Amino acid sequence: MTTRRYMRQAMTILALTLVRCAFAYADSGQSAVLQAYLRPPTVPAPADNVPNAARIELGKALFFDPRLSGSNWISCATCHNPALGWSDALPTGIGHNGKQLSRATPTILNTAYLPVLMWDGRSGSLEDQALGPVESADEMHQDPDVLVGKLASIPGYRTLFERAYPGQGISKATIAKAIASFERTIVSGEAPFDRWVQGQSDAISASAKRGFELFTNEANCVACHSGFNFTDGSFHNIGVIDPGPADNGRFAVKPLKAMRGAFKTPTLRDIALTAPYMRNGIYRTLEEVVEHYVRGGDVRENLSAEIHPLNLSAQDKRDLVEFMLTLTAAPVSVQLPVLPSGVTAELPRGPHLAGLSSPASTRRNP
Amino acid sequence: MKRSHTAACLAMLLTQTVIADAPKEHLVNQKAKQFTVTALNAKVGDTVTFKNEDDVSHNIFSLSDAQTFDLGTYGAGQARSLKLESPGAIEVECAVHPNMKMQITVSQ
Numbered sequence: 001m002t003t004r005r006y007m008r009q010a011m012t013i014l015a016l017t018l019v020r021c022a023f024a025y026a027d028s029g030q031s032a033v034l035q036a037y038l039r040p041p042t043v044p045a046p047a048d049n050v051p052n053a054a055r056i057e058l059g060k061a062l063f064f065d066p067r068l069s070g071s072n073w074i075s076c077a078t079c080h081n082p083a084l085g086w087s088d089a090l091p092t093g094i095g096h097n098g099k100q101l102s103r104a105t106p107t108i109l110n111t112a113y114l115p116v117l118m119w120d121g122r123s124g125s126l127e128d129q130a131l132g133p134v135e136s137a138d139e140m141h142q143d144p145d146v147l148v149g150k151l152a153s154i155p156g157y158r159t160l161f162e163r164a165y166p167g168q169g170i171s172k173a174t175i176a177k178a179i180a181s182f183e184r185t186i187v188s189g190e191a192p193f194d195r196w197v198q199g200q201s202d203a204i205s206a207s208a209k210r211g212f213e214l215f216t217n218e219a220n221c222v223a224c225h226s227g228f229n230f231t232d233g234s235f236h237n238i239g240v241i242d243p244g245p246a247d248n249g250r251f252a253v254k255p256l257k258a259m260r261g262a263f264k265t266p267t268l269r270d271i272a273l274t275a276p277y278m279r280n281g282i283y284r285t286l287e288e289v290v291e292h293y294v295r296g297g298d299v300r301e302n303l304s305a306e307i308h309p310l311n312l313s314a315q316d317k318r319d320l321v322e323f324m325l326t327l328t329a330a331p332v333s334v335q336l337p338v339l340p341s342g343v344t345a346e347l348p349r350g351p352h353l354a355g356l357s358s359p360a361s362t363r364r365n366p
Numbered sequence: 367m368k369r370s371h372t373a374a375c376l377a378m379l380l381t382q383t384v385i386a387d388a389p390k391e392h393l394v395n396q397k398a399k400q401f402t403v404t405a406l407n408a409k410v411g412d413t414v415t416f417k418n419e420d421d422v423s424h425n426i427f428s429l430s431d432a433q434t435f436d437l438g439t440y441g442a443g444q445a446r447s448l449k450l451e452s453p454g455a456i457e458v459e460c461a462v463h464p465n466m467k468m469q470i471t472v473s474q
Contacts, residue, residue: 115465223422232399234463256461258425258439304462305423305439 033216034197039228043112043184049127051181054164059182061160061337062175067150068134070141071096076133076179079105079366082334085273086186091281093366096141101365102247104281107274110267112184115233118366119263119279122253126180131172138365144172151175156340188269189329196326204326211323214316219293221320223306230268230327236304237261239297240278247280260302272328286321393417394468396424396460401468408450408472417445425461432456432472 066075093101123129133139195203250259296309389411395402427436432454437446460466
């Protein structure tokens with residue numbers, strides 16, 4: 001009897017130990033998966049443009065200053081509006097003289113972490129990208145050489161540039177460096193998902209947790225939307241319909257078959273703030289986005305190998321959306337800078353003035 | 367006896383030379399969205415095989431002056447081979463993952 005009791009106790013202990021081991025294994029497995037989503041310890045910056053307070057202050061002024069445009073009324077922040085998730089809540093951007101652009105305005109949130117910039121990846125750094133929209137005839141319509149003279153005519157800017165880049169003067173390079181320095185400060189805040197990753201088990205709902213499982217396994221969104229920034233910067237043709245002429249995307253930069261119609265994978269951080277979605281703003285809600293992937297895309301020509309129809313239940317779809325919503329941090333108020341005063345040497349050229357319509361351009365943007 | 371020994375030595379030297387100049391096979395894997403080799407020295411006529419050890423597809427290409435090629439998209443566990451045709455520096459990239467870069471230095 002005593003032996004039998006000991007045996008029973010031993011079996012119970014063994015069973016409990018096995019259960020604990022199983023849970024520990026599961027925890028360590030999930031913990032290893034979650035490690036991939038931890039915030040990087042530093043925001044990357046090039047050695048020749050390490051951000052400091054003076055550079056960020058100057059960059060912020062430039063970013064919000066409409067005098068950076070040819071018309072003197074479009075700033076970077078006109079499209080990359082901090083109150084709208086650093087985007088514009090429009091399907092596609094609106095540029096110089098009210099021109100409807102062909103691509104959505106991407107958020108500039110977390111661009112510091114990206115290997116290449118723009119939907120087609122044509123810029124290799126924030127410094128390289130910063131003046132692209134400024135000099136685009138369709139966007140800010142500003143000759144960058146003229147811009148240098150404009151800024152030099154404003155005493156307050158002369159002081160700001162000297163503080164930020166002593167002895168380097170006002171040039172296209174220092175303008176771009178300053179804007180890039182400010183953009184490196186625009187990083188996502190702590191979202192409910194981050195608190196869950198750090199161990200707060202009730203930071204996200206059961207539905208969101210199921211959504212994360214789908215995201216990383218069956219739906220395999222993580223094949224491209226991976227890591228802290230929920231993008232690996234990869235290029236894919238995901239079969240989005242173009243209402244107008246087909247947009248070849250990355251193919252213009254890398255003329256390879258697989259790149260025809262391919263675009264850069266966007267971040268999912270603060271995704272609740274950046275509707276509408278996709279590179280041409282074709283979907284108004286995350287539910288519509290999920291349905292797109294369930295269909296396996298709509299345009300099958302040159303479709304990415306990662307895109308195929310998904311067999312998801314209605315609950316699965318709700319869980320995926322619920323998970324994505326946990327990637328949005330609490331909104332942060334952004335204080336507008338006081339810009340250096342001064343009328344530019346250039347005559348104001350509002351679009352209401354005659355003779356300033358945009359020249360015809362086939363260039364894609366942004 | 368001495369003559370035959372000299373002939374044997376010459377034959378061996380010739381064989382070694384032929385072996386040394388025989389085209390080689392090089393293996394470059396893609397793992398964790400990176401190349402496992404970032405710099406490779408090779409010779410014209412050698413073959414480089416790119417094997418995908420990831421669970422996502424890759425598309426290896428180069429638009430270098432020394433040699434332009436597009437190996438197309440291929441999935442997990444698959445491989446594509448490239449014969450090196452001319453000397454020079456070949457910058458190799460993945461079209462899908464712009465972070466993936468390596469260089470092959472090809473000599474005659």
